[in-house]
Amino acid sequence: MKAQLVLLLYSFISATAYGASSYIGIDGKEHAYAIQPQFKRAYPFSEGLAVVGVSQSADWREYKFGFINHVGQWVIQPQFDEASKFSGGLARVGFCGGYNKTNTNDISRDCKYGYIDKAGRFVINPQFDYAESFHLGLATVENKASDGSWLPSTYIDAS
Numbered sequence: 422m423k424a425q426l427v428l429l430l431y432s433f434i435s436a437t438a439y440g441a442s443s444y445i446g447i448d449g450k451e452h453a454y455a456i457q458p459q460f461k462r463a464y465p466f467s468e469g470l471a472v473v474g475v476s477q478s479a480d481w482r483e484y485k486f487g488f489i490n491h492v493g494q495w496v497i498q499p500q501f502d503e504a505s506k507f508s509g510g511l512a513r514v515g516f517c518g519g520y521n522k523t524n525t526n527d528i529s530r531d532c533k534y535g536y537i538d539k540a541g542r543f544v545i546n547p548q549f550d551y552a553e554s555f556h557l558g559l560a561t562v563e564n565k566a567s568d569g570s571w572l573p574s575t576y577i578d579a580s
Contacts, residue, residue, distance in 0.1 A: 456493035466491065467506035470539065475499050482530075488512070488541075497541035503532060509555040511536040511579055516547055536560070536579070544579060555579065 461484055462474030469491070474484040487499035488507075503515035517532040535547035536555070551563040551571075559576045566572055 470496055470507055472504045472506055505554045511555050513552050513554050
């Protein structure tokens, strides 16, 4: 059982999609799919839900993320440009605008992050330029000043 669990976690965590025709499923017992391949991106379950990404394109910039349960049913429809696993009953999600090419040729996005509950309702509306997941009841968030520089980090709680 432990070996199967390790294999399940390894195959789930290490799965990536390449090309428009590649899909990720979740490997169950006896190497059969517990959830059929249908996702472009899939991440480990946390608090009963897993973040998964879907897209009609191979371009990662067009992915939309939502959350599924252990049988592969959508609990929160794919609507977010970014999403993180649930922690403390909340998940960090982001809505992103256009892409910026920096002077180092990196591509960055202008996003606003907030936090949803397991029903997909915003508990903290998208308002942060950077946000981390909650840990021990707190999350680090940051915003940019009008000149584009980063303001000091702060901690928020879920209330």
